[in-house]
Amino acid sequence: MNNIVNGNINSIEAMTDAILKSTKQTSKTNEYSGPSFKEIFNSKASIDSVISNSSIGQVKFSKHANQRLEERDINLSDEQLNRLEEGTQKAISKGIKESLVLVDNLAFIVNTTNKTVVTAMDSQSNEENVYTNIDGAVVI
Structure with missing residues (x-):
């Protein structure tokens, strides 16, 4: 390389050889x-599958929803809870953010972004049958 800088190159071949030698030396130090x-890629795919599998069936109840369930003496069976989770998954797949999920005679407002039941009602608690601030409904 010094020969190139000092102008001591006799031919194009000599210049090419000098450049190739310097490139070979630097490429060895850059090996990954x-x-x-x-x-x-495989580790990313396995992380994604763990995340998606762990999010199935993870509906949570807010403090307010738990209070409403207790006040209204609403007890969910395992089958009803599974259907609520299924309805939440359907709402998520359709892009619904705030969903009304109807299970039997029970109504749940679910924030699908964080999979949280915001409030719960039975048929006696909601005589008007008016639901606000939702962008979709799922009947299970």
Whole structure:
């Protein structure tokens, strides 16, 4: 390389050889020794599957919803809870953010972003049958 700078190059071939030698020396120091693209991709895919699998069936109840369930003496069976979770998943798949999920004679307002039941009503508690601040409904 010094020959190039000092102008001591006799031919184009000598210049090419000098450049190739300097490139080979620097390319050896730039070798990547980390995980391959395939390994990174597979680990990302497995993380995504863990996240999606862990989010199934994880409907939570807010403090307000728990109070309403207690005040109104609403007891959910396992089957009703499963249907509520199923309705929440359907709402999520349709892009609904605040959903009314109807299970038997029970109505639940669910924030699908964080999978939280915001409030719960039975048929006696909601005589007017008016639901506000929702952008979709799922009947299960």
